[in-house]
Amino acid sequence: MDSLRAKIILVYLALASLAVCLSLLALVELRLMTAKVQASGLVAEFFDAALELRRFEKNFFLYGQPEDLVENRRYAAQALALLQPDPGVFADLMGEPAVVTLKEQLRRYADLMAKLETHPQDEDLAGQVRALGKAIVTAGEELARRERQGLSADLAAHQRNLLISFATVIILLALAGLLLAHWVTRPLKRMEARMGALVRGRLARLDPEVRERELVSLCGAFNHVLDELERRQRTLVRSEKLASLGTLLAGVAHELNNPLSNISTTAQILTAEPDAEPEFRRELIADIDQEVQRAARIVRSLLDYTREPGAGPQPVVLAELVEETLGFLRNQRGPDIAVHLVIPPDLRLAVDRPRLQQALVNLIGNALEAMGPRGELTISAHRGLAHRTSQEAGDTFAPDTPVVDILIEDTGPGIPAHLLSRIFDPFFTTKAVGQGSGLGLFIVHQIVEEHGGWIGAGNRDGGGARFHLRLPDRLPSPAGDQPEAGP
Numbered sequence: 001m002d003s004l005r006a007k008i009i010l011v012y013l014a015l016a017s018l019a020v021c022l023s024l025l026a027l028v029e030l031r032l033m034t035a036k037v038q039a040s041g042l043v044a045e046f047f048d049a050a051l052e053l054r055r056f057e058k059n060f061f062l063y064g065q066p067e068d069l070v071e072n073r074r075y076a077a078q079a080l081a082l083l084q085p086d087p088g089v090f091a092d093l094m095g096e097p098a099v100v101t102l103k104e105q106l107r108r109y110a111d112l113m114a115k116l117e118t119h120p121q122d123e124d125l126a127g128q129v130r131a132l133g134k135a136i137v138t139a140g141e142e143l144a145r146r147e148r149q150g151l152s153a154d155l156a157a158h159q160r161n162l163l164i165s166f167a168t169v170i171i172l173l174a175l176a177g178l179l180l181a182h183w184v185t186r187p188l189k190r191m192e193a194r195m196g197a198l199v200r201g202r203l204a205r206l207d208p209e210v211r212e213r214e215l216v217s218l219c220g221a222f223n224h225v226l227d228e229l230e231r232r233q234r235t236l237v238r239s240e241k242l243a244s245l246g247t248l249l250a251g252v253a254h255e256l257n258n259p260l261s262n263i264s265t266t267a268q269i270l271t272a273e274p275d276a277e278p279e280f281r282r283e284l285i286a287d288i289d290q291e292v293q294r295a296a297r298i299v300r301s302l303l304d305y306t307r308e309p310g311a312g313p314q315p316v317v318l319a320e321l322v323e324e325t326l327g328f329l330r331n332q333r334g335p336d337i338a339v340h341l342v343i344p345p346d347l348r349l350a351v352d353r354p355r356l357q358q359a360l361v362n363l364i365g366n367a368l369e370a371m372g373p374r375g376e377l378t379i380s381a382h383r384g385l386a387h388r389t390s391q392e393a394g395d396t397f398a399p400d401t402p403v404v405d406i407l408i409e410d411t412g413p414g415i416p417a418h419l420l421s422r423i424f425d426p427f428f429t430t431k432a433v434g435q436g437s438g439l440g441l442f443i444v445h446q447i448v449e450e451h452g453g454w455i456g457a458g459n460r461d462g463g464g465a466r467f468h469l470r471l472p473d474r475l476p477s478p479a480g481d482q483p484e485a486g487p
Contacts, residue, residue: 015172022169033158036154039147042090043140045078047141047144049078050136051140053072056068056075057133073114079106080103083103084103094139094143102136108132262291266284267288270284316348325357328361329361334375336374339377340377344383347381349404352451355447359447362440363444363467364408367408367412371410371412372412375464378409385400385403395470401472407469414465420458424445452472455470456468
């Protein structure tokens, strides 16, 4: 069966059939017990009639009253009547010949009692009556005894059957549970395990290793959704990078405006004073050359940022990279925002320069946007060793591994505590609709992972956000620079 629905229906029908069979068995047992109770009632009536006819027989012998003889005759007729219509109950207990003998004894007893009415003084006749009466009572006692034994045996058998039925139900229910677990629960658990990656933001396709049609259809639907998400994510990632590029272009335009203005001013001076002294003209030309080189460096930084990744990590001076990034973001910086750089000037990293700069653009840009017109931005970095005793959540660096820790801290509103665990999820943003794609920090997380590093987010004690980047230190330390224990 390749359908969960068919498997569930099969187990349901099996349990329903079991319930029906047990109900029928209970009805049969009930009917048998009812028949036994009815048979026990007949035997009890016969025994009571035998005792009563003996009682009135003795009363007649003692007092000779005709009323006792009438009652004796009535009970004898009653006992014989119980044997007539349904002798099967009595035959089952004492056998057909014994029932025939008992009937004959009752008839003979009735005849002798009738004779005794006319010959009350006949001792021989009275002796025969007493002997037959005793035999009839003895037969009644034996019937009652056998009926009690049979009823006790039937009750024990009924109890045994009930226990067997109960054990059978328990075993079959356990078997049904195992079948459901094997047919239904396990495939669903496997699906749940595969979908766990989706919950953690990993867009991994589901491999339909199951045979059930419903789960195969579900895998197909999820894979279609994942394909669409991946396509849209690629589009949004390109849009995010273009947005970062637009930010850099605005900064480049601002940075280029200064050297171009200086070049224009110097050129105007040269044009206005054609007869200036040669030394003065050389100084002006040197100023123009210096400003041209400054503009070339700005353009080269932009070209480095826009080149495709894949050239591999290169040694980068971190302080220069951060200062360059701050220059690009100068137009986003509020008028009363103070920036503090605590980075050793000789601290170098082996990284993919444009990718790391893109991460810095996103992190610093977010900090500047969060603070608004005023605040303090602190960017610090140092070499160190991964801590020996405690590590931050998610940090997979082994103790004593050489690392470079970069801290970016602002005095903005910070990050709500209940959102810290989701801050790097794709498409998650706290900005208003239309003001963010939710991919900025996700891309930062990807870039740090590409470098074999780790990034964590938190809040400063005095308020504001704090981002901690930890990258592997693959370059030798300058002479005399000893790594310190990381946080």
